[in-house]
Amino acid sequence: MSMELRSGVPEGPIAQKWDAYRNEMKLVNPANKRRHTVLVVGSGLAGASAAASLAELGYQVKCFCFQDSPRRAHSIAAQGGINAAKNYQNDGDSIWRLFYDTVKGGDFRSREANVYRLAQLSVNIIDQCVAQGVPFAREYGGLLANRSFGGAQVSRTFYARGQTGQQLLLGAYQALERGVSTGRLTMHPRTEMLDLVLVNGVARGIVTRNLVTGIVESHAADAVVLATGGYGNVFYLSTNAKGSNCTAIWRAYKRGAAFANPCYTQIHPTCIPQSGEHQSKLTLMSESLRNDGRVWVPKKAGDSRPPNQIPPAERDYYLERKYPSFGNLSPRDIASRAAKEVCDAGLGVGPNGLGVYLDFADAIARLGEQTIRERYGNLFEMYERITDENPYRVPMRIYPAVHYTMGGLWVDYSLMSTVPGLHVAGEANFSDHGANRLGASALMQGLADGYFIIPYTISNYLASHRLDPVDASHPAFREAETGVAARTRRLLAIDGTRTVDSFHRELGKVMWNDCGMARNAAGLQRALAKIPEIRAEFWRNVNVPGSDAELNQALEKAGRVADFLELGELICRDALQRTESCGAHFREESQTPDGEALRDDAHFAYVSAWMYQGDDTPPRLEKEPLSFENVHLAQRSYK
Amino acid sequence: MKFRLKVWRQAGPGAAGAFATYEARDISADMSFLEMIDVVNEGLIEQGQEPIAFDHDCREGICGSCSMMINGCAHGPEKGTATCQLFMRHFTDGQDICIEPWRAKAFPVIKDLVVDRSAFDRIIAAGGFITAPTGGARDANAILIAKSAADDAMDAAACIGCGACVAACPNGSASLFTGAKISHLGLLPQGQSERDRRVLAMVGQMDAEGFGACTWHGECHEACPKEISLDTIARMNHDYARAAWRTRE
Amino acid sequence: MSARDASGRIVRFWRSTVGKKMVMAVTGLIMVAFVVVHMIGNLQIFEGAVRLNDYSHFLHHTINELLWLLRIILLVSVVLHIVAAIQLTRLDRAARPQGYAMRRSQAATVSSRSMRWGGVALALFIVFHLLHLTTGTIQPVPFTDGNVYANMIGGFRVWWVTLIYILGMIALGLHLYHGDWSSIRTLGINRPRAEPLRRPVAATIAIVVWAGFTLVPLAIYFGLVR
Numbered sequence A: 001m002s003m004e005l006r007s008g009v010p011e012g013p014i015a016q017k018w019d020a021y022r023n024e025m026k027l028v029n030p031a032n033k034r035r036h037t038v039l040v041v042g043s044g045l046a047g048a049s050a051a052a053s054l055a056e057l058g059y060q061v062k063c064f065c066f067q068d069s070p071r072r073a074h075s076i077a078a079q080g081g082i083n084a085a086k087n088y089q090n091d092g093d094s095i096w097r098l099f100y101d102t103v104k105g106g107d108f109r110s111r112e113a114n115v116y117r118l119a120q121l122s123v124n125i126i127d128q129c130v131a132q133g134v135p136f137a138r139e140y141g142g143l144l145a146n147r148s149f150g151g152a153q154v155s156r157t158f159y160a161r162g163q164t165g166q167q168l169l170l171g172a173y174q175a176l177e178r179g180v181s182t183g184r185l186t187m188h189p190r191t192e193m194l195d196l197v198l199v200n201g202v203a204r205g206i207v208t209r210n211l212v213t214g215i216v217e218s219h220a221a222d223a224v225v226l227a228t229g230g231y232g233n234v235f236y237l238s239t240n241a242k243g244s245n246c247t248a249i250w251r252a253y254k255r256g257a258a259f260a261n262p263c264y265t266q267i268h269p270t271c272i273p274q275s276g277e278h279q280s281k282l283t284l285m286s287e288s289l290r291n292d293g294r295v296w297v298p299k300k301a302g303d304s305r306p307p308n309q310i311p312p313a314e315r316d317y318y319l320e321r322k323y324p325s326f327g328n329l330s331p332r333d334i335a336s337r338a339a340k341e342v343c344d345a346g347l348g349v350g351p352n353g354l355g356v357y358l359d360f361a362d363a364i365a366r367l368g369e370q371t372i373r374e375r376y377g378n379l380f381e382m383y384e385r386i387t388d389e390n391p392y393r394v395p396m397r398i399y400p401a402v403h404y405t406m407g408g409l410w411v412d413y414s415l416m417s418t419v420p421g422l423h424v425a426g427e428a429n430f431s432d433h434g435a436n437r438l439g440a441s442a443l444m445q446g447l448a449d450g451y452f453i454i455p456y457t458i459s460n461y462l463a464s465h466r467l468d469p470v471d472a473s474h475p476a477f478r479e480a481e482t483g484v485a486a487r488t489r490r491l492l493a494i495d496g497t498r499t500v501d502s503f504h505r506e507l508g509k510v511m512w513n514d515c516g517m518a519r520n521a522a523g524l525q526r527a528l529a530k531i532p533e534i535r536a537e538f539w540r541n542v543n544v545p546g547s548d549a550e551l552n553q554a555l556e557k558a559g560r561v562a563d564f565l566e567l568g569e570l571i572c573r574d575a576l577q578r579t580e581s582c583g584a585h586f587r588e589e590s591q592t593p594d595g596e597a598l599r600d601d602a603h604f605a606y607v608s609a610w611m612y613q614g615d616d617t618p619p620r621l622e623k624e625p626l627s628f629e630n631v632h633l634a635q636r637s638y639k
Numbered sequence B: 001m002k003f004r005l006k007v008w009r010q011a012g013p014g015a016a017g018a019f020a021t022y023e024a025r026d027i028s029a030d031m032s033f034l035e036m037i038d039v040v041n042e043g044l045i046e047q048g049q050e051p052i053a054f055d056h057d058c059r060e061g062i063c064g065s066c067s068m069m070i071n072g073c074a075h076g077p078e079k080g081t082a083t084c085q086l087f088m089r090h091f092t093d094g095q096d097i098c099i100e101p102w103r104a105k106a107f108p109v110i111k112d113l114v115v116d117r118s119a120f121d122r123i124i125a126a127g128g129f130i131t132a133p134t135g136g137a138r139d140a141n142a143i144l145i146a147k148s149a150a151d152d153a154m155d156a157a158a159c160i161g162c163g164a165c166v167a168a169c170p171n172g173s174a175s176l177f178t179g180a181k182i183s184h185l186g187l188l189p190q191g192q193s194e195r196d197r198r199v200l201a202m203v204g205q206m207d208a209e210g211f212g213a214c215t216w217h218g219e220c221h222e223a224c225p226k227e228i229s230l231d232t233i234a235r236m237n238h239d240y241a242r243a244a245w246r247t248r249e
Numbered sequence C: 001m002s003a004r005d006a007s008g009r010i011v012r013f014w015r016s017t018v019g020k021k022m023v024m025a026v027t028g029l030i031m032v033a034f035v036v037v038h039m040i041g042n043l044q045i046f047e048g049a050v051r052l053n054d055y056s057h058f059l060h061h062t063i064n065e066l067l068w069l070l071r072i073i074l075l076v077s078v079v080l081h082i083v084a085a086i087q088l089t090r091l092d093r094a095a096r097p098q099g100y101a102m103r104r105s106q107a108a109t110v111s112s113r114s115m116r117w118g119g120v121a122l123a124l125f126i127v128f129h130l131l132h133l134t135t136g137t138i139q140p141v142p143f144t145d146g147n148v149y150a151n152m153i154g155g156f157r158v159w160w161v162t163l164i165y166i167l168g169m170i171a172l173g174l175h176l177y178h179g180d181w182s183s184i185r186t187l188g189i190n191r192p193r194a195e196p197l198r199r200p201v202a203a204t205i206a207i208v209v210w211a212g213f214t215l216v217p218l219a220i221y222f223g224l225v226r
């Protein structure tokens, strides 16, 4: 049986759709709000802002995170900035232009209506954050400063030094703690969601494990919001935090939520190259560096001279050469692939030849070291700390790394998944970035979802559904709890010989080699054969010491990697099915004569949404057709 | 490189802990301190022993999870560096390294090197915010903020809530953490209306959590990965005195 | 502001660690002011017996009431200062029930670390000092009321008396070096730019006071003043 994916986009011209939704939505009587409990899993930008805003409205909110404090969610690591169509710089920006850039940047694989709403709300986000005391960079006159960011020709990015994500998150976190002080919001840190609970096909709660005591517990509610971030760690090495995982959305997927576009993985062009096998994660160097840094490699392969001794004539500034109009600011997927090309051609620099130069010599000559220090000081320090090289003197070495996952749980216009009552926000959903995300737009999306969309759509959901009372004693919760406890015991009982990390690394290598920056049928087939083998050995031979009644980090990892071992397979399956190239998904079989991604709108202008069918049956592919009424489909060109 | 690690092991909150000694072999100078411990842990697991528990997440020096007393210094000897950004090239081959958890009454040990820092969240919940309910904000440029004020606020706002200040302070004082937030919000025009009640509430909570008082040893600033200035503490005191004078009990 | 309200505010202030610390700063500074004046007074010994005894006479008779007022202020300061010191010290100790096996200090100075024991030493010194030169209870040499000069000359000829004073002054110097600097910050009078200046200023005050006091017993002991 096939089910239709109803996007629920309101009728009417695109600019009025969100107003139409808000005008028609049902409201919850203020007196009844406190009778409704909403669970928010995740305390990042999306989760914290949603939890805080829902509590302000008067709902009883429970928020969960696996870190010891909500303030540590990985949004904290975002450096570069957040986009908003304020047009404060008077450089021709507008809601429409932000909308268009985002749809185009996503290579026409996102839902127009959602993206337009995102562009509209971007404006309110900045106002909200400033009101909360987020110390955005300012001009001497006291007005807000902007910078331009990858993939955009206008200057619409707001930033707080190199710590934009941190400052935005602290704003949301403080609003969240304020909610705690009002008693309407309870925060559950060091708590991991391990299952979603449905009662009569409707999401009514979750099962969690207290990471300190190991106690498995049920939480019943009237609605559930997942804001659990991205799953880039399926590649083992990524710019994500060590704890970032797919467990929450994967559990939801297995409970019936469709998983959309799993194969759309963003590879960020400017990361510090890997220095060895021991590497536990990769560090991003904010894209904003490309505003002043010039990317180049030596013209002749194996040129071992130190960079400063290579004369300009013998350098290939390949981005400026191939994409004159965008140059060093060309979008991430383009820049990453270009770097891969030159390195594959043997022109790469650094110990293992996997790196290109990001050179600030010209900028320093032009603007002076002080200006550069003001703009990127902390990034330069971080780079020097890690590589022991001083980027004020020698060019940085950078290489692409897994950074962001555009895919996630499928959601309709109201951010509700295919499971009624289960809403998904932030990086965890698939919504707005299509096949490739533009820089500085994820923070925007997380906050738009959390501050301005979820509070409305949850109210509408609660007001328009009769939900009979359910509490944690319901058999559905018992069943889920037993399942969770059993799985934990099973992991502890295997008592094999290999560490969890060794499996994670092995999976990561397969994913990077066969489902990374460039993909082809043969490689994907290979991966699809290999991953089940790794998974089988994991369940036979992993070693998880300790017990389940205490803080047990090995056990936490094991549960997450077990899920990655299943998700990895779905990612490859999705990549294999999409024989076109689009955005970050580059199928070698489908490229233009000059090696650019070649889309196939005739056959692939859809969202692929995968439905779980059981562990031994392959998942079912559903398709949400994408129609573009406002932008016309064009072959993306940044030349 | 190789090192001899003396690590605090403690089974649980109540349990009595003790030091255990481990050899860290074939460590590369490019490894971060946490990657060095990863290696040790992999070894321990392979020998069927329990790995050393420690908090960590971003490994970029921004989330504030990592927290270790390394050879008697919070986050190790390097200035302005969190443990995860401390690299082994700063140690000498064959060196002994002593690793302990943060120690403070308000930061009880949960396991090994993992401590409970929720006291910090409660200090923020007490008043470390600007009340700006979603939706009520006016245009962001309607509030002019001098670059200098924005910069000073940002300096204080850079705090990552790691707790090294408490760990390093001979008095177990949370003054630098609390002062940093009070300064961040108090320096901005948006933060003025709640300035008095904020400082009274936050200092009150800080005391209630059982942190010590500041006697100006300055250890906190030395240990702070974000090099938060001691002036934030002076600012807190100044604001407190004024608020205590102006606000009825 | 009603009386109840006022007392409420005062109690809240005193109960908070920040408030208590400020009380210490203020009382401390009052005492600093006193010791500076006191030191200058003492130095008159170099101008001979008459001058010093006149000064003492002036204090004790001419402005007797004022002297009592000052004594009360001082007494209150010392008491508040000590009570706060004891309470805060208790609190600070309790804040770290278990110490570190290995601790490498990165900023704290001898002076900042010695505030507490140094304070106790000062307390003991002051008691001894009052019994010696004010009440004359301790009499290394027969005590003649009113003849400060004689009492001092007599006292400081005795080696252990002088020694006690020398040690007392070292405690004072250290206490002031940290105290002068930190009290300003405790009171939140912070102009970041002035920061580099503060330490030297504190050092100067400490050294001057220390030297100014120590000079007297030494000079007498080595017979420079008879």
Ligand SMILES: Cc1cc2nc3c(=O)[nH]c(=O)nc-3n(C[C@H](O)[C@H](O)[C@H](O)COP(=O)(O)OP(=O)(O)OC[C@H]3O[C@@H](n4cnc5c(N)ncnc54)[C@H](O)[C@@H]3O)c2cc1C
Residues within 6 Å of the ligand: A041, A042, A043, A044, A045, A046, A047, A064, A065, A066, A067, A070, A072, A073, A074, A075, A076, A077, A078, A079, A080, A081, A082, A083, A164, A165, A191, A192, A193, A194, A227, A228, A229, A230, A239, A240, A241, A244, A245, A247, A248, A284, A403, A404, A425, A426, A427, A428, A439, A440, A441, A442, A443, A444, A446
């Ligand atoms: C290094 C880096 C730099 C970036 N820079 C930028 C930038 O400059 N501009 C931009 O727009 N975007 C940037 N991004 C992307 C952006 O930061 C993220 O996409 C966004 O912050 C995700 O926010 P989120 O709220 O969806 O998830 P997160 O912030 O990742 O939060 C996830 C939350 O879910 C919780 N959680 C996860 N799993 C579970 C579970 N099973 N149970 C309970 N809780 C769980 C976590 O504890 C956490 O609280 C960057 C990303 C990275 C990694």
Ligand code: HEM
Residues within 6 Å of the ligand: C035, C038, C042, C056, C059, C071, C074, C122, C126, C129, C130, C133, C134, C148, C152, C165, C172, C213, C214, C216, C217
């Ligand atoms: C070498 C150092 C010092 C000398 C020679 C000295 C000398 C004296 C003398 C002679 C008196 C009696 C004055 C009188 O009765 O007319 C006196 C009183 C006193 N001194 Fe000192 N003093 C010294 C240091 C100090 C210090 C360091 C303190 C405090 C920290 C101090 C506190 C006092 C006090 C409180 C009195 C009592 C004043 C009164 O009568 O109320 N003295 N001192």
Ligand code: HEM
Residues within 6 Å of the ligand: B214, B215, B216, C021, C022, C024, C025, C027, C028, C029, C031, C032, C035, C078, C081, C082, C085, C086, C089, C112, C115, C116, C118, C119, C120, C122, C123, C126, C175, C178, C179, C180, C182, C183, C184, C186, C187
């Ligand atoms: C009488 C016994 C005394 C005791 C027990 C005592 C004890 C202390 C203690 C424990 C501190 C706190 C250390 C700190 O906060 O840095 C302190 C601070 C201070 N003391 Fe004393 N002290 C005494 C006498 C004095 C005297 C005689 C003076 C001045 C002459 C003085 C001046 C100060 C100052 C200025 C401070 C700094 C306060 C601050 O940092 O805010 N004290 N004292």
Ligand code: SF4
Residues within 6 Å of the ligand: B158, B159, B160, B161, B162, B163, B164, B165, B166, B176, B177, B180, B220, B223, B224, B225, B226, B227, B228
């Ligand atoms: S002030 Fe510094 S040391 Fe203290 S919590 Fe903040 S960042 Fe950590």
Ligand code: F3S
Residues within 6 Å of the ligand: B168, B169, B170, B171, B172, B173, B174, B175, B176, B213, B214, B215, B216, B217, B218, B219, B220, B221, B230
């Ligand atoms: S070390 Fe402690 S005493 Fe004050 S200056 Fe820092 S809090």
Ligand code: FES
Residues within 6 Å of the ligand: B055, B056, B057, B058, B059, B060, B061, B062, B063, B064, B065, B066, B082, B083, B084, B085
């Ligand atoms: S792990 Fe995030 S700061 Fe060290």
